Amino acid sequence: QVQLVESGGGLVQPGGSLRLSCAASGNIFGINTMGWYRQAPGKERELVTTITSGGTTNYVDSVEGRFTISRDNTRNTVYLQMNSLKPEDTAVYYCHARLLLTTNIGRWVDYWGQGTQVTVSS
Secondary structure (H helix, E strand, O other): OOEEEEEOOEEEOOOOOEEEEEEEEOOEEEEEEEEEEEEOOOOOOEEEEEEOOOOOEEEOHHHOOOEEEEEEOOOOEEEEEEOOOOHHHOEEEEEEEEEEEOOEEEEEEEEEEOOEEEEEOO
């Protein structure tokens, strides 16, 4: 069974840094775009950043210059380096990947991580 397992969340002071990881496992044939979403209390889930299979990245304006998304295709893993964290970054962060499975390589399927809590507070 395919799953995305996230790690790296936690409590950090404003201005601090965290590095999130999300590893995909299972009968994966290929991985297209990967990304990170977040959902703060009382708000809807928002797209934070994406990275294509070719390495093209996009960021929501609020994190531009502070967050960096990267991927390691040998490990089927996407990372989110978060620097200069602000209290407004507090949210549950979810990784996302669009996958081709070996059981059906003709159709892309979207998978989500379980979510990891990031809390930025003094």
